[in-house]
Amino acid sequence: MSRVRVHNLSVSLDGFAxxxxxxxxxxxxxxxxxxxxxxxxxxxxxxxxxxxxGSTGVDDAVAGAWGTxxxxxxxxxxxxxxxxxxxxxxxxxxxxxxxxxxxxxxxVLTHHPRPSVEMEGGTTFHFIDATPQEALRQASEAAAGxxxxxxxxxxxxxxxxxEDLVDHLHxxxxxxxxxxxxxxxGGLEGLEGRFDVESVTTPSGxxxxxxxxx
Amino acid sequence: MSRVRVHNLSVSLDGFAxxxxxxxxxxxxxxxxxxxxxxxxxxxxxxxxxxxxGSTGVDDAVAGAWGTxxxxxxxxxxxxxxxxxxxxxxxxxxxxxxxxxxxxxxxVLTHHPRPSVEMEGGTTFHFIDATPQEALRQASEAAAGxxxxxxxxxxxxxxxxxEDLVDHLHxxxxxxxxxxxxxxxGGLEGLEGRFDVESVTTPSGxxxxxxxxx
Ligand SMILES: NC(=O)c1ccc[n+]([C@@H]2O[C@H](COP(=O)([O-])OP(=O)(O)OC[C@H]3O[C@@H](n4cnc5c(N)ncnc54)[C@H](OP(=O)(O)O)[C@@H]3O)[C@@H](O)[C@H]2O)c1
Ligand SMILES: NC(=O)c1ccc[n+]([C@@H]2O[C@H](COP(=O)([O-])OP(=O)(O)OC[C@H]3O[C@@H](n4cnc5c(N)ncnc54)[C@H](OP(=O)(O)O)[C@@H]3O)[C@@H](O)[C@H]2O)c1
Numbered sequence: 001m002s003r004v005r006v007h008n009l010s011v012s013l014d015g016f017a018x019x020x021x022x023x024x025x026x027x028x029x030x031x032x033x034x035x036x037x038x039x040x041x042x043x044x045x046x047x048x049x050x051x052x053x054g055s056t057g058v059d060d061a062v063a064g065a066w067g068t069x070x071x072x073x074x075x076x077x078x079x080x081x082x083x084x085x086x087x088x089x090x091x092x093x094x095x096x097x098x099x100x101x102x103x104x105x106x107x108v109l110t111h112h113p114r115p116s117v118e119m120e121g122g123t124t125f126h127f128i129d130a131t132p133q134e135a136l137r138q139a140s141e142a143a144a145g146x147x148x149x150x151x152x153x154x155x156x157x158x159x160x161x162x163e164d165l166v167d168h169l170h171x172x173x174x175x176x177x178x179x180x181x182x183x184x185x186g187g188l189e190g191l192e193g194r195f196d197v198e199s200v201t202t203p204s205g206x207x208x209x210x211x212x213x214x
Numbered sequence: 215m216s217r218v219r220v221h222n223l224s225v226s227l228d229g230f231a232x233x234x235x236x237x238x239x240x241x242x243x244x245x246x247x248x249x250x251x252x253x254x255x256x257x258x259x260x261x262x263x264x265x266x267x268g269s270t271g272v273d274d275a276v277a278g279a280w281g282t283x284x285x286x287x288x289x290x291x292x293x294x295x296x297x298x299x300x301x302x303x304x305x306x307x308x309x310x311x312x313x314x315x316x317x318x319x320x321x322v323l324t325h326h327p328r329p330s331v332e333m334e335g336g337t338t339f340h341f342i343d344a345t346p347q348e349a350l351r352q353a354s355e356a357a358a359g360x361x362x363x364x365x366x367x368x369x370x371x372x373x374x375x376x377e378d379l380v381d382h383l384h385x386x387x388x389x390x391x392x393x394x395x396x397x398x399x400g401g402l403e404g405l406e407g408r409f410d411v412e413s414v415t416t417p418s419g420x421x422x423x424x425x426x427x428x
Contacts, residue, residue, distance in 0.1 A: 013387070013423070014229045014399035173227070173387060175411045175423050179403025185228035189393025197389045201415040209227070209389050 002140060003147045003167040006157055007066040009184070010035035010172045010206075016181040017154035022082050027095060034176055038206045039063055048101040058202045062170070071143025073102055074135050076156035077110040080125070086112050093117055093125065105142040107135055109156060132159045154184040162187055164194065169211040216354060217361045217381040220371055221280040223398070224249035224386045224420075230395040231368035236296050241309060248390055252420045253277055262315040272416045276384070285357025287316055288349050290370035291324035294339070300326050307331055307339065319356040321349055323370060346373045368398040376401055378408065383425040 011017045012035065019031030028035055039045050043054030044064040054060065078084075081092050094100055099120040106125050113127045128135060139148045150160050160166050171184070185191075195211035202208065225231045226249065233245030242249055253259050257268030258278040268274065292298075295306050308314055313334040320339050327341045342349060353362045364374050374380050385398070399405075409425035416422065 011227075013225075013385075014397075014402075015227065171227075173421070175406060175413055177399050177402045177405040179399075179401075183228075185391050185393075187393075188228075188391045191391040192389060197419065199389055199415045199419050199421055201413045201421055205411065205413050207387070207413055207415055207421045 005168040006150045007170045011184050012176050012178040015183045015185045016178040017184045019181040038204045069147050070149045071146025072139040073106045073149045073151045075151035079153045080108045132163045154182045167213045173207040219382040220364045221384045226390050226392040229397045229399045230392040231398045233395040252418045283361050284363045285360025286318050286353040287320045287363045287365045289365035293367045294322045346377045368396045381427045385423050387421040
């Protein structure tokens with residue numbers, strides 16, 4: 001059975017998964033890099049960047065589950081980049097350079113579709129205006145039996161959770177108070193009821209919380 | 215040095231420390247008893263109730279720090295009871311029966327002061343309309359060199375945090391999504407910057423997060 005998974009989604013104590021005011025220089029807005037700092041320190045992340053080193057403890061083990069058996073990703077348009085409204089810079093192909101770390105088809109949700117872009121290393125960005133169900137249908141087909149990852153940001157993940165389309169959700173509670181930005185949890189009252197929930201704090205101070213469909 | 219402390223304050227993943235619709239039958243409103251369930255299971259809580267039994271692991275050890283060296287508590291009027299506006303039931307002396315577990319002076323913040331009430335076992339409820347600073351001055355005087363606990367609810371704790379009057383904050387993240395109620399974290403952006411922060415998850419699934427002034 002192919003599953004729908006969310007991994008390494010960092011949220012603050014007050015429930016924000018990104019800050020306010022995203023820009024080219026600040027992918028997470030005023031949050032800076034405090035949300036993904038635990039992830040950037042891991043070997044899994046370094047390897048994704050083609051770099052050596054990084055921590056190899058529990059944070060790394062959990063982070064590394066990200067890619068296993070994934071055949072396609074769905075992401076929101078704001079994870080892809082800081083442009084809003086009709087595309088003005090058609091050269092923008094994401095934050096990740098010519099060889100993005102996905103290595104699968106990636107479906108970018110947007111109300112402003114544009115032609116698909118084939119990158120190096122197996123990543124192709126498809127831009128689609130679709131409901132969560134329809135996006136998942138397309139991504140599942142592309143994944144050819146493998147799992148589909150919902151890559152974020154919070155606006156996108158929230159939609160798939162609200163429609164009960166997610167089988168495994170891994171959030172990482174970072175002990176900071178962001179105050180503003182985009183909340184993950186809106187409209188998801190009682191979410192825990194549909195899942196088996198586990199939590200573990202690691203020495204970096206973050207708490208990994210997994211919601212797995214029984 | 216006498217300190218100002220908050221203990222055992224349970225918050226949901228989405229940052230609520232109580233639900234919506236408090237009433238006599240539902241002290242936490244629609245949240246039921248899901249926020250304090252971890253605490254009710256401990257020996258510390260059972261002892262407070264004059265009962266035997268209860269768990270004796272890390273939850274209990276952390277919960278038990280509640281009373282040590284405390285000379286007075288400050289609480290909000292909604293922690294004291296479900297009445298709003300001018301007091302109609304003057305017989306109401308809190309949820310805790312004739313011998314409340316505080317055993318110190320307790321200052322209840324309210325815009326509707328009423329005469330003090332002396333209970334059994336050393337608890338006296340004083341009802342004061344005061345700023346956080348003024349309430350703390352009165353409570354510190356009553357505590358005679360011991361620490362002052364800010365007992366909750368969230369509206370009250372938030373005020374003392376916003377005024378930077380708290381030296382030790384212990385929150386307990388319960389992995390549930392409440393959706394509505396009273397948020398703890400509003401207006402506290404960057405709170406972590408003033409504290410040393412530690413986190414630990416226990417087998418009950420909650421995560422204890424402590425903020426201690428360096
Ligand atoms: N905390 C983490 O671990 C994590 C993970 C990933 C990303 N992030 C951060 O999160 C931020 C992005 O999150 P976000 O919540 O702002 O936005 P997002 O989910 O990345 O993208 C939202 C946008 O995607 C488009 N979209 C979403 N659903 C759609 C649908 N069903 N149909 C058509 N278009 C749809 C809309 O854009 P248009 O209407 O403009 O086309 C919408 O404004 C970034 O700052 C990123 O760095 C954080
Ligand atoms: N999660 C936990 O661990 C925990 C801990 C304790 C309590 N609780 C729950 O939290 C809820 C109560 O929290 P809450 O945030 O609703 O209310 P609260 O903080 O207990 O009380 C707020 C009320 O106290 C009065 N007040 C507060 N500050 C004041 C000031 N500076 N001057 C004068 N009056 C002031 C006001 O009442 P008036 O204007 O009406 O007088 C205000 O509406 C209850 O459901 C309780 O069960 C949860």
